[in-house]
Amino acid sequence: MKKDQGVNVNKKKISDLFGKELKIANLGLESMAVSLETQDIQVQQIDWKPPRQVVPNLMYTDTDISIEDANQEAVNRIMGSKAVLVGMGIAKDVIPGMHDRMILHAGPPVEWERMCGPTRGAVMGALIYEGFTQDEKEAEKLAASGEFEFSPCHHHQTVGPMAGIVSPRMPVFIVENPVWNVRAYATLNEGLGKVLRYGGMGEEVYKRLSWMEEVLYPNLSNALEKIPGGIDLKNLIAQALHMGDECHNRNRAGTSLFMRSIAPSLIRVQKNPEDIAKIFEFINSNDHFFLNLSMPAGKAMLLPAEGVEGCTILTVMARNGTDFGIRIASMPDRWFTAPAGVVDGLYLPGFSEQDANPDIGDSTITETAGFGGFAMAAAPAITQFVGGSPSLAHDITLEMYEITQTEHKDFTIPSLGFRGTPLGIDVRRVMETGILPRINTGIAHRKPGIGMVGAGMLRAPKKCFVDAFNEFNKIYCSKKENE
Amino acid sequence: MKKDQGVNVNKKKISDLFGKELKIANLGLESMAVSLETQDIQVQQIDWKPPRQVVPNLMYTDTDISIEDANQEAVNRIMGSKAVLVGMGIAKDVIPGMHDRMILHAGPPVEWERMCGPTRGAVMGALIYEGFTQDEKEAEKLAASGEFEFSPCHHHQTVGPMAGIVSPRMPVFIVENPVWNVRAYATLNEGLGKVLRYGGMGEEVYKRLSWMEEVLYPNLSNALEKIPGGIDLKNLIAQALHMGDECHNRNRAGTSLFMRSIAPSLIRVQKNPEDIAKIFEFINSNDHFFLNLSMPAGKAMLLPAEGVEGCTILTVMARNGTDFGIRIASMPDRWFTAPAGVVDGLYLPGFSEQDANPDIGDSTITETAGFGGFAMAAAPAITQFVGGSPSLAHDITLEMYEITQTEHKDFTIPSLGFRGTPLGIDVRRVMETGILPRINTGIAHRKPGIGMVGAGMLRAPKKCFVDAFNEFNKIYCSKKENE
Numbered sequence: 001m002k003k004d005q006g007v008n009v010n011k012k013k014i015s016d017l018f019g020k021e022l023k024i025a026n027l028g029l030e031s032m033a034v035s036l037e038t039q040d041i042q043v044q045q046i047d048w049k050p051p052r053q054v055v056p057n058l059m060y061t062d063t064d065i066s067i068e069d070a071n072q073e074a075v076n077r078i079m080g081s082k083a084v085l086v087g088m089g090i091a092k093d094v095i096p097g098m099h100d101r102m103i104l105h106a107g108p109p110v111e112w113e114r115m116c117g118p119t120r121g122a123v124m125g126a127l128i129y130e131g132f133t134q135d136e137k138e139a140e141k142l143a144a145s146g147e148f149e150f151s152p153c154h155h156h157q158t159v160g161p162m163a164g165i166v167s168p169r170m171p172v173f174i175v176e177n178p179v180w181n182v183r184a185y186a187t188l189n190e191g192l193g194k195v196l197r198y199g200g201m202g203e204e205v206y207k208r209l210s211w212m213e214e215v216l217y218p219n220l221s222n223a224l225e226k227i228p229g230g231i232d233l234k235n236l237i238a239q240a241l242h243m244g245d246e247c248h249n250r251n252r253a254g255t256s257l258f259m260r261s262i263a264p265s266l267i268r269v270q271k272n273p274e275d276i277a278k279i280f281e282f283i284n285s286n287d288h289f290f291l292n293l294s295m296p297a298g299k300a301m302l303l304p305a306e307g308v309e310g311c312t313i314l315t316v317m318a319r320n321g322t323d324f325g326i327r328i329a330s331m332p333d334r335w336f337t338a339p340a341g342v343v344d345g346l347y348l349p350g351f352s353e354q355d356a357n358p359d360i361g362d363s364t365i366t367e368t369a370g371f372g373g374f375a376m377a378a379a380p381a382i383t384q385f386v387g388g389s390p391s392l393a394h395d396i397t398l399e400m401y402e403i404t405q406t407e408h409k410d411f412t413i414p415s416l417g418f419r420g421t422p423l424g425i426d427v428r429r430v431m432e433t434g435i436l437p438r439i440n441t442g443i444a445h446r447k448p449g450i451g452m453v454g455a456g457m458l459r460a461p462k463k464c465f466v467d468a469f470n471e472f473n474k475i476y477c478s479k480k481e482n483e
Numbered sequence: 484m485k486k487d488q489g490v491n492v493n494k495k496k497i498s499d500l501f502g503k504e505l506k507i508a509n510l511g512l513e514s515m516a517v518s519l520e521t522q523d524i525q526v527q528q529i530d531w532k533p534p535r536q537v538v539p540n541l542m543y544t545d546t547d548i549s550i551e552d553a554n555q556e557a558v559n560r561i562m563g564s565k566a567v568l569v570g571m572g573i574a575k576d577v578i579p580g581m582h583d584r585m586i587l588h589a590g591p592p593v594e595w596e597r598m599c600g601p602t603r604g605a606v607m608g609a610l611i612y613e614g615f616t617q618d619e620k621e622a623e624k625l626a627a628s629g630e631f632e633f634s635p636c637h638h639h640q641t642v643g644p645m646a647g648i649v650s651p652r653m654p655v656f657i658v659e660n661p662v663w664n665v666r667a668y669a670t671l672n673e674g675l676g677k678v679l680r681y682g683g684m685g686e687e688v689y690k691r692l693s694w695m696e697e698v699l700y701p702n703l704s705n706a707l708e709k710i711p712g713g714i715d716l717k718n719l720i721a722q723a724l725h726m727g728d729e730c731h732n733r734n735r736a737g738t739s740l741f742m743r744s745i746a747p748s749l750i751r752v753q754k755n756p757e758d759i760a761k762i763f764e765f766i767n768s769n770d771h772f773f774l775n776l777s778m779p780a781g782k783a784m785l786l787p788a789e790g791v792e793g794c795t796i797l798t799v800m801a802r803n804g805t806d807f808g809i810r811i812a813s814m815p816d817r818w819f820t821a822p823a824g825v826v827d828g829l830y831l832p833g834f835s836e837q838d839a840n841p842d843i844g845d846s847t848i849t850e851t852a853g854f855g856g857f858a859m860a861a862a863p864a865i866t867q868f869v870g871g872s873p874s875l876a877h878d879i880t881l882e883m884y885e886i887t888q889t890e891h892k893d894f895t896i897p898s899l900g901f902r903g904t905p906l907g908i909d910v911r912r913v914m915e916t917g918i919l920p921r922i923n924t925g926i927a928h929r930k931p932g933i934g935m936v937g938a939g940m941l942r943a944p945k946k947c948f949v950d951a952f953n954e955f956n957k958i959y960c961s962k963k964e965n966e
Binding site: 239242243244245252253256257259260261263264265267268270273274276277278280281283284380381383389390391394414415416417418 | 743756760761900
């Protein structure tokens with residue numbers, strides 16, 4: 001999956017393309033000019049920004065709430081939050097509203113008929129794993145039968161990467177935000193390749209899930225019970241951002257720090273040493289293990305912003321592989337959706353764009369919470385996984401400051417002089433600037449049963465933001481003179 | 484120890500200083516201008532480099548060896564090397580030339596009379612730990628008695644951080660370079676604060692050393708025996724450089740990756756689970772643990788360059804707290820020394836420059852091997868520990884390319900577009916450019932018995948390079964017309 005990177009490679013490509021010395025005039029974003037200059041290309045920098053969109057300048061709601069103040073309140077709540085891994089449990093026992101015949105999925109609501117391939121695959125796989133059937137065709141019929149209720153993870157304080165399927169029997173992490181006394185939930189990460197969350201089906205998938213339920217879960221859970229106060233995930237994210245992670249698609253540091261945090265307790269609660277050794281091997285073989293902790297941490301810190309009146313900050317971005325959906329703080333129960341986008345990515349050997357499902361998963365909670373793709377400047381090495389170049393990773397973070405309310409006080413980026421990460425996507429700023437949020441993501445095969453095929457980057461679709469902005473304007477600002 | 488960092492802080496300081504808008508002309512290093520521009524200060528960049536020193540331009544030796552070719556051979560040997568942790572042993576059993584009455588120390592040779600405070604403290608502490616006496620005054624007498632032979636670590640394929648004391652009973656790591664069939668050795672890292680290698684003495688120091696000998700060593704050693712092929716330290720260093728370490732004074736990632744590598748085996752060989760839990764707690768509490776692995780890895784990879792005829796590349800930079808010494812590949816047994824420098828640093832609460840011993844330790848093997856201070860651009864967060872700013876860390880790496888033979892093929896820096904680290908300090912280039920190698924380092928209290936007081940940065944002293952260059956010129960190039 002590794003691509004040749006760096007300045008020299010680009011330089012070759014550009015000169016190959018034009019076959020002569022280039023002189024370039026660069027409009028706007030200055031870091032683009034700097035990138036070119038490092039390739040010995042002459043650049044004339046011209047100060048220019050895209051013309052602002054002609055959209056109403058929303059300042060106050062009809063009830064005289066200052067939108068700026070409301071937005072600041074929201075990001076203050078997010079930044080002032082904590083996220084602590086306090087324990088684990090079984091989905092049907094601990095997730096609010098979960099029941100024996102419920103299957104949670106990533107993204108906004110979607111019925112079986114409109115579900116994409118990997119989500120269908122993951123649902124079918126989950127039904128087999130749950131023991132409702134042992135046959136894929138039978139599982140497909142069952143899924144379509146109406147016997148099971150499908151519900152978005154986000155309706156249950158839960159987040160799921162990729163297909164995001166949570167079935168009743170699955171063990172989940174419980175992440176608490178003690179400042180606001182709220183909790184968020186996520187399953188355990190299975191690794192990459194042919195895994196359920198990418199729509200993978202088959203014996204190896206169910207066997208791994210069973211081992212996670214029978215060995216990984218009870219041991220981790222027992223270990224956590226012996227750690228007074230739990231494990232401070234916000235602190236681990238802050239550290240990981242200083243160690244080359246952005247905590248969405250690069251979690252090598254976070255995974256390492258989690259292992260360091262839980263190791264002594266895990267050893268003390270052991271019943272079978274070989275189980276503990278296998279647990280360390282499993283986590284060590286999967287640098288994405290921490291993703292399923294950074295995601296509920298993001299969710300737990302965003303929850304307190306839900307319901308802030310007059311606020312235009314996003315509390316959710318999520319995709320089900322068919323639709324991309326956003327929710328804003330002042331309308332926490334509304335989804336604004338658009339078709340899920342196509343990912344520009346690097347592919348595993350034997351796969352190409354033809355195999356790719358559109359954008360999928362709840363993992364964009366990380367960007368919403370001020371890390372993930374928004375903190376890519378902290379994680380230049382991620383470009384070996386998702387494509388692009390370190391200078392692009394740097395530019396992406398700089399660009400996201402244009403559409404966010406503030407800079408995070410606790411999540412900082414050393415290479416930007418310890419500047420805080422861009423936090424609080426403001427629908428108004430997205431509309432004004434025309435800059436859409438950047439996301440990095442894994443790519444699932446579009447057919448059920450296959451699994452991961454690559455990883456890449458894209459932007460959130462514009463329509464969600466247009467709809468959310470117009471709806472907010474209509475409901476809260478229609479009586480006010482906002483020009 | 485954390486200092487306020489970043490652009491905004493600097494900006495304030497500069498405007499405070501001048502009280503008006505600044506217009507600056509920047510001579511030379513362009514990244515300085517970029518740093519100022521990010522502070523909204525007008526800068527006119529002027530291309531300029533310091534005038535080259537008037538030194539003989541050494542191209543060929545009297546026996547017609549191309550010095551450039553010899554230097555390339557040396558760096559090829561270094562880059563082509565591997566470094567594998569293959570096992571552990573007790574110093575007197577495994578270190579070549581070590582015996583029951585020998586004490587190894589960091590840096591070039593130094594007799595008791597000229598030893599600095601922390602080295603004296605560490606020698607005295609080691610004599611107490613070894614059981615020769617239980618009294619500090621008695622230990623001092625013993626050390627001065629001539630009964631013990633003092634010898635530089637580097638004379639025994641060994642490297643020791645700070646005072647670098649290795650006494651006969653101490654357990655050591657054995658790091659093999661299988662490409663050249665050579666081995667290097669280092670003790671285990673004790674942590675920061677009041678520890679032997681910083682000259683610390685007292686019960687807590689000896690108790691910790693005893694626990695390391697009786698619990699940490701046998702368990703790690705048993706675990707290593709069960710890992711086929713050992714642990715690939717070169718690979719861990721390469722990964723850590725992508726995770727915000729430079730593997731000299733920042734080793735949080737390296738320490739994490741080492742824990743991940745050894746954990747399963749450590750659990751499988753356990754005799755007492757509580758011992759294993761304590762080992763994980765010990766390593767988890769000490770982010771410098773990996774330093775004592777990155778150092779012998781550097782040494783093991785540099786050893787094959789020793790003895791390359793006509794070569795002006797450094798194979799050793801090391802300090803004993805009194806003298807700074809270097810050795811070059813073509814004269815591997817000669818030391819060129821100068822007084823050890825004063826460190827510009829950040830101090831622990833209650834300490835200041837007044838307390839600081841001059842520069843000390845063998846840990847500059849990391850810079851010599853193409854990481855450490857030379858890779859600071861990979862580790863911007865280290866500036867919270869050693870001072871400076873992320874942009875300075877970036878500039879330091881760029882500057883070191885001016886005095887090195889090549890860019891490392893296996894150690895790369897993501898934020899520089901995956902450029903290889905500066906490798907192979909060439910005495911000729913140091914003389915031509917007048918640029919002295921940059922080092923980052925811990926700071927020991929200048930009195931015996933106290934321990935660590937801070938961390939900081941400095942440059943190697945010029946005299947070592949002048950002497951090495953002149954000696955090389957005299958011995959190998961005196962008959963040749965080198966202008």
